[in-house]
Amino acid sequence: MSEALDTLREQWLTALAAELPGAVQLRRELHQTPELSGAEAGTAKRVAEAMGIEITPVADTGGYGRIGPRTGPSVGLRGELDALPVAEATGLDWSSTNGAMHACGHDVHLAALTAVVRAARGLELPYALVPLLQPREEAYPSGARDIEEAGVLGAQRVAHVIGVHVHPGVALGAVSTGAGFVNAEAGELEIEVAGQGGHGAYPHAGADVAAAVAQIVMGLPEMLRRVVDPMEPVVISVGTIQVGNGAANVLPDHGRILATIRTTGPGTTERLVEAISRFAAAQAAAYDCTGTLRHTEGEPALINDHELVEVLDAEIERAELRPTEPMRSLGADDFSFFSEVVPSAMCFVGVRSAGKASLHDATFLPDDGALERVARTFVAGYLAACQRLEAAGVSGE
Ligand SMILES: [Zn+2]
Known part of the structure; x- marks a missing residue:
């Protein structure tokens, strides 16, 4: 690692400390005026204003900036703009x-990203820093996908992207990076079942959509077992079953199953979708019904780059935080649309939340120090990315 990076780290962390009180205020302001996915224009505007740099709009309500060298490769730091339809408690x-x-x-x-950018404005950055203000993390269509498809990474020559997320499952003071698989490839399955309806007293004269739907739901775990290596994590959870209109004596003519599918291996989703499609059709046919499957792709698997994580963990220690065990789950984050195209890393920063509230809970409230730890992790991520660029012999301009 170059001496210049050592100096930069020291200057940056000092400048960051001066930005923290303002960041606490900004955090409270944003917290009080949350905006839902797809409606984050006010949040993007406020953050841009607070950063004090030019932000170019992208992906409807999102934006991105660039500080440091005007040309050459850059490091992207991702901040999500959206809130959830949850009544705060x-x-x-x-x-x-x-x-x-x-x-x-x-x-x-x-607020942490804003502090990091503000603190960096007066510094000599070896590579450009590109803050990505990303809309629609919590809802489809994915804001990360839209930013990627708009060509921002290519045009800004983003070589690495760093994502930082608070997590109550990680110990306070610890940061989980974890090379390799972090989050699942996600998608949705919709199975439609249709057949002749009729009177419940004469089942032999109609089809039995309700029974077919029930059999298909119960058979899904069996399909996993038939198709996926037992060593590979995968889950299908049915969230919705719709059949009938409330009558006890009517054979319905239509039913619908909605399920989420989470996989971790290459090609697993395709193989499962193909098998479930066959299974749904055959199971429905046994009840004289038709069964059709529709698959909607969600996020790709989130993979943290091995080489980047190696230097990142050392940088996290230099930022006086503690690298810890990987946080792997079948959750999904659309950060994977970035990590799919450039070597990237998603970091989970441990927070304490009163009453052990989990993410998305109406009482979730990270402790006050979270802001500084998230900010330091962003700085560590940027510096780690610089080390990778230096190692690759890439110059900043
Ligand atoms: Zn989130």
């Missing part, structure tokens, strides 16, 4: 009053 005097809530900590991420 933290009891804070700066609670949201509009029915939405920053229950996923995105207010903390945005």
